[in-house]
Amino acid sequence: MHRFKFILSLLLALLLVPSICLAEEHFHLPSDLSILWVVPFVCMLLSIAICPLTVPHFWEHHFGKVAAFWGLAFLIPCALVFGFGNAFFLAADSILLEYLPFILLLLALFTVAGGIRLKGTLVGTPLVNTGILAVGTLLASWMGTTGAAMLLIRPLLRANAHRKYRVHQVIFFIFLVANIGGSLTPLGDPPLFLGFLKGVAFFWTTKHLFVKTLLAAVILLVLYYGLDTVLFKKEGSPVPADAASSSEKLGFEGCINFLFLACIVANTLISGQWTGPTFHIFGVPMELQNVVRDLMYIVIAVASWMTTSKECRERNNFTWAPIEEVAKLFIGIFLSMIPAIAILRAGSDGALAAVVNLTTDAQGHHVTPMFFWMTGILSSFLDNAPTYLVFFNTAGGNAVELMAEGEVLAAISAGAVFMGANTYIGNAPNFMVKAISEEQGVKMPSFFGYMGWSVGILCPLFLLITWIFFM
Numbered sequence: 001m002h003r004f005k006f007i008l009s010l011l012l013a014l015l016l017v018p019s020i021c022l023a024e025e026h027f028h029l030p031s032d033l034s035i036l037w038v039v040p041f042v043c044m045l046l047s048i049a050i051c052p053l054t055v056p057h058f059w060e061h062h063f064g065k066v067a068a069f070w071g072l073a074f075l076i077p078c079a080l081v082f083g084f085g086n087a088f089f090l091a092a093d094s095i096l097l098e099y100l101p102f103i104l105l106l107l108a109l110f111t112v113a114g115g116i117r118l119k120g121t122l123v124g125t126p127l128v129n130t131g132i133l134a135v136g137t138l139l140a141s142w143m144g145t146t147g148a149a150m151l152l153i154r155p156l157l158r159a160n161a162h163r164k165y166r167v168h169q170v171i172f173f174i175f176l177v178a179n180i181g182g183s184l185t186p187l188g189d190p191p192l193f194l195g196f197l198k199g200v201a202f203f204w205t206t207k208h209l210f211v212k213t214l215l216a217a218v219i220l221l222v223l224y225y226g227l228d229t230v231l232f233k234k235e236g237s238p239v240p241a242d243a244a245s246s247s248e249k250l251g252f253e254g255c256i257n258f259l260f261l262a263c264i265v266a267n268t269l270i271s272g273q274w275t276g277p278t279f280h281i282f283g284v285p286m287e288l289q290n291v292v293r294d295l296m297y298i299v300i301a302v303a304s305w306m307t308t309s310k311e312c313r314e315r316n317n318f319t320w321a322p323i324e325e326v327a328k329l330f331i332g333i334f335l336s337m338i339p340a341i342a343i344l345r346a347g348s349d350g351a352l353a354a355v356v357n358l359t360t361d362a363q364g365h366h367v368t369p370m371f372f373w374m375t376g377i378l379s380s381f382l383d384n385a386p387t388y389l390v391f392f393n394t395a396g397g398n399a400v401e402l403m404a405e406g407e408v409l410a411a412i413s414a415g416a417v418f419m420g421a422n423t424y425i426g427n428a429p430n431f432m433v434k435a436i437s438e439e440q441g442v443k444m445p446s447f448f449g450y451m452g453w454s455v456g457i458l459c460p461l462f463l464l465i466t467w468i469f470f471m
Helices: 002-022 035-054 057-084 084-113 126-143 145-159 166-174 190-197 204-234 257-270 288-307 312-313 321-335 338-345 353-359 368-381 384-394 399-406 407-422 428-439 448-468
Strands: 117-119 251-253 278-279 284-287
Touching: 035 057, 035 321, 035 338, 035 448, 057 084, 057 321, 084 145, 084 257, 084 284, 084 288, 084 321, 084 338, 084 428, 117 145, 117 407, 126 145, 126 166, 126 204, 126 257, 145 166, 145 257, 145 428, 166 204, 166 428, 190 384, 190 407, 204 407, 204 448, 257 288, 284 288, 312 321, 321 338, 321 428, 338 384, 353 368, 353 384, 368 384, 368 407, 368 448, 384 407, 399 407, 407 448
Parallel strands: none
Antiparallel strands: 117 251, 278 284
């Protein structure tokens, strides 16, 4: 452990020291970057998919080191080819502008939602479970998919602690609450918030994605209710042993955290409504409003921790392990993902030009179904926020024109949000929900096992949506 930390510190120091005199502000990887630079990112994904199955003991104790290794597997060759200062700038740019806002928002939501406990005995019958999923789907667009997921995943798990079959409950929860439910407002999912900052009207997605979201949600809820009913009866319609003896009434404990939850939502929205001065850290342009936003996430998390009783969090089965796992894994993902995002942003000039060019026909007209599927597929494996921006700009980048045209912007928005459910890493709360569920005894499927569910259930649904709305 100490040797690893020493080596990691030495490598980071080697990147840091030359950056003082060699770093170039706003350095970008060249547009003709080879697809081979994506190998560390692919290996990072394969590690998440394969290691928990093949070397579970090693993975459990060393997944953070594996993530760091694949991040450095890109940064060190990058330093050798493009210069140590430039490699450091790319790492600092990714960490300061993408990773830290991502993890601090998750930390705030995880801390605040972990202090809200649903009191009383909620028995996980098919009707109750479907109700929880429906409520979460409704909430996701107004408090964010991460906020809704963190608020409701523990009550769902607790209500079904006596059940034998629980995996499908979490999977449909990820489909609906952690993804599809967040498609109606910029508060729901980061890609839509970026669109809002680019000039897309706040309620534009509410109007243009409502029917699509409603159709997807109804189909998934009906499918879930049918599956859960079959499995519930197969289990013998179990009732928890303490259901009859519990005298605690239904209600909430730690209610002050609802105020903190509203503060998180307001903090996120307000940050996009004002513009402050820009300053630089290691050459990375930092906008004051974003720095204030991220600092406020920390303040809110600390306030939640200090004002919520330790006993309430213990009764809510709260631990720091899930957020620690996400923080370690995603720093490796964000660093190794740098060349993949750069190639995608290069558009028609990059190694993925064939993919980007599928969105236009021979006459240069937009192909709406391809915007939906290309945005969605790439959002399943890359950060869906920059992927949204890539195809937003590919479609012209003018919010007024795109809103007037309607179909293309709707396809990009739906693809980025809906298809985040295709993999564990497609959207921020997916992996968090997985980690919390596993911590509470649910044996979640592997990376590819989860994709078996998403391909089998979601892809036919997305084909139906394509046929009805985008053809």
